[in-house]
Amino acid sequence: MSDERDRPLSQADLDADPNVQLRGWIEEAGGLPAGDAITLATATRDGAPSARLVLLKSADERGLTFYTGYESRKGRELDENPRAAVVLYWHDLGRQVRAEGSVERLPESDSDAYFAQRPLGSRLSAVASP
Numbered sequence: 001m002s003d004e005r006d007r008p009l010s011q012a013d014l015d016a017d018p019n020v021q022l023r024g025w026i027e028e029a030g031g032l033p034a035g036d037a038i039t040l041a042t043a044t045r046d047g048a049p050s051a052r053l054v055l056l057k058s059a060d061e062r063g064l065t066f067y068t069g070y071e072s073r074k075g076r077e078l079d080e081n082p083r084a085a086v087v088l089y090w091h092d093l094g095r096q097v098r099a100e101g102s103v104e105r106l107p108e109s110d111s112d113a114y115f116a117q118r119p120l121g122s123r124l125s126a127v128a129s130p
Contacts, residue, residue: 009094022088022097023059029090040066041085042077050077056088057114064099065106067114069126078103 015021029035041051050073058065064086068074078084085100105111115123 019059019061025090025093025095025097026056026059026088029088029093029095032090032092035090038064038066039087039089040074041087042074043081043083044077045080047081050074063101067111069129070105 015024026035036056037053038056039051040054041049043049052074054066054068054074056064056066068078070079082103083101084103085098087096087098089096115126118126
């Protein structure tokens with residue numbers, strides 16, 4: 001892989017559609033260690049912020065998709081205050097993207113399908129974890 005950090009990013013390098021550009025960078029980052037890790041920032045109803053890493057599962061016309069437990073701190077904060085910010089950072093590519101906006105739950109069937117495809121050990125950890 002060439003070192004993208006050696007060449008500054010130019011407007012001419014970018015797709016006119018930011019969603020197309022984002023998906024291209026996500027695809028490029030797929031071969032990197034933790035290339036799917038994003039920082040998710042949420043806040044309580046009264047505005048106390050919190051940030052942590054989660055795994056990006058997809059990016060499409062609906063937005064960015066990640067999964068978390070409904071009863072986790074993230075899940076509770078998103079119920080109280082359904083707005084969030086994310087940062088995608090790929091050091092090796094010299095790229096980062098930030099996005100913010102409203103958050104909504106996917107249909108329960110999507111969550112169930114995702115949970116069912118996880119390896120058994122991951123499902124057991126998720127069920128046992130507070």
